[in-house]
Amino acid sequence: MKRSEINYAIRSALTFFERNGWTLPPHPAWDVTDFGLGIFHRQGLVLVNLAVEPEYCEKLMYAWRDQTTPAHYHKLKKEDIICRAGELAVTLWGEDPGAIQQEYISVKINGKHQPVKNGEPVVLKAGERITISPLLWHAFHPISPECIIGEVSTANDDMNDNFFWNSEIGRFPEIEEDEPPLVKLLSE
Ligand SMILES: O=C[C@@H](O)[C@@H](O)[C@H](O)CO
Secondary structure, X not given: OEHHHHHHHXXXXXXXXXXXXXXXXXXXXXXXXXXXXXXXXXXXXEEEXXXXXXXXXXXXXXXXXXXXXXXXXXXXXXXXXXXXXXXXXXXXXXXXXXXXXXXXXXXXXXXXEEEEEOOOEEEEEOOXXXXXXXXXXXXXXXXXXXXXXXEXXXXXXXXXXXXXOOOOOOOOOOOEOXXXXXOOOOOO
């Protein structure tokens, strides 16, 4: 992806974070990705790693309407995905998204187990959260113009613990330098 797209996404995230009262720590750890697909507005995500410890991790994320984080699962990480501002559609699959077998799966939403239609989006409003256990396939995209998404999890390992359904995906972007960087990303 182009450096100008990364800079624009970071500026947009900063403005929306500020408008919603989210103050970033000094020297934020930015992670902006198009998942290696080169269609950032369709498939992409802006992340800030707020806390990264061997036992736990907290992230703050930002995306535009319909900008999707594609279907993936983690073998080790358990995470809560939290809608912090805007509205977020989260789709869950109990098994390979290309070979759905069961109609409903049981998922914890706002701390309570609920039946959820396998492969169909659940809409989270600001303040709501969904708990994603290891091996549960998930994808998400905002349905509001902009969205702040929180993540609180067990240990995070983006190099080795993201398994995407689309085998063409790479977790970190290739960057084309078409303007000076606003910040250094954590993948650099
Ligand atoms: O579901 C999203 C999260 O697990 C992110 O933290 C991850 O980096 C996406 O690849």
